[in-house]
Amino acid sequence: xxxxxxxxxxxxxxxxxxxxxxxxxxxxxxxxxxxxxxxxxxxxxxxxxxxxxxxxxxxxxxxxxxxxxxxxxxxxxxxxxxxxxxxxxxxxxxxxxxxxx
Numbered sequence: 343x344x345x346x347x348x349x350x351x352x353x354x355x356x357x358x359x360x361x362x363x364x365x366x367x368x369x370x371x372x373x374x375x376x377x378x379x380x381x382x383x384x385x386x387x388x389x390x391x392x393x394x395x396x397x398x399x400x401x402x403x404x405x406x407x408x409x410x411x412x413x414x415x416x417x418x419x420x421x422x423x424x425x426x427x428x429x430x431x432x433x434x435x436x437x438x439x440x441x442x443x
Contacts, residue, residue: 372433
């Protein structure tokens with residue numbers, strides 16, 4: 343497989359992942375972090391970092407809007423719930439397993 347095709351497939355998979363997350367706002371970021379070690383915010387950080395590597399100025403807030411499909415504050419107000427004590431405890435454990443903070 344040539345590099346261009348590989349890049350196009352990776353981009354298509356990323357777009358599908360983002361679309362899937364947008365279609366399932368009921369899935370909380372803390373649950374994603376606890377189960378998979380990443381969340382929508384992580385994708386936003388990775389997107390901004392990739393842009394930076396290419397010399398593009400896409401800040402974290404702009405990257406969040408790309409991933410969330412709306413300003414983060416709007417998404418948070420519409421979809422984010424307060425983390426339960428169980429979710430918080432699982433998050434504390436997952437920081438050891440996945441090394442996130």
